Amino acid sequence: STFFNSIHLSRNLFDGKNELIDDRNVWACAESDNNPFIQIKFSEPVLVYCLSITARRSPWNTQAPSYFEIFGIKDNNQEILLEKFTKSQWIPNEKKIFPFENYEPFSIYKIKFRKPTPKSISLAGLNLGVIKL
DSSP states (O other): OOOSSTTSOGGGGGSSOOSSSSTTSOEEOOTTOSSOEEEEEEEEEEEEEEEEEEOOSTTGGGGSOSEEEEEEEOTTOOEEEEEEEEOOOOOTTOEEEEEOOOOSOEEEEEEEEOOSSSSOOEESEEEEEEEEO
């Protein structure tokens, strides 16, 4: 989805650096983005069974999502809801694992974040638990 500015790109979620010193290793959506998401495409179908999210350092940990959903995307672009999650509060730099049941491999997974406020959603890290088939 849209990003806050050129240093808050989605690739920062997967670099393993999290947010150790400054805000250059994070992803943040644009404040005007009412439907932010991260879409991950694999070169071949994989079975995903959990989602991990790492919140940012203080005071930006409050920008971690309170409600989000993960979808598998079929070849015809049909979105299959795999699970909904809620996490009301995040402590600084908290890493949380969100397991879910999934029996179908997909090449594309999409995480949709629901925004309760006009602020950005931002994260220091995101990853998927994958079983390669």
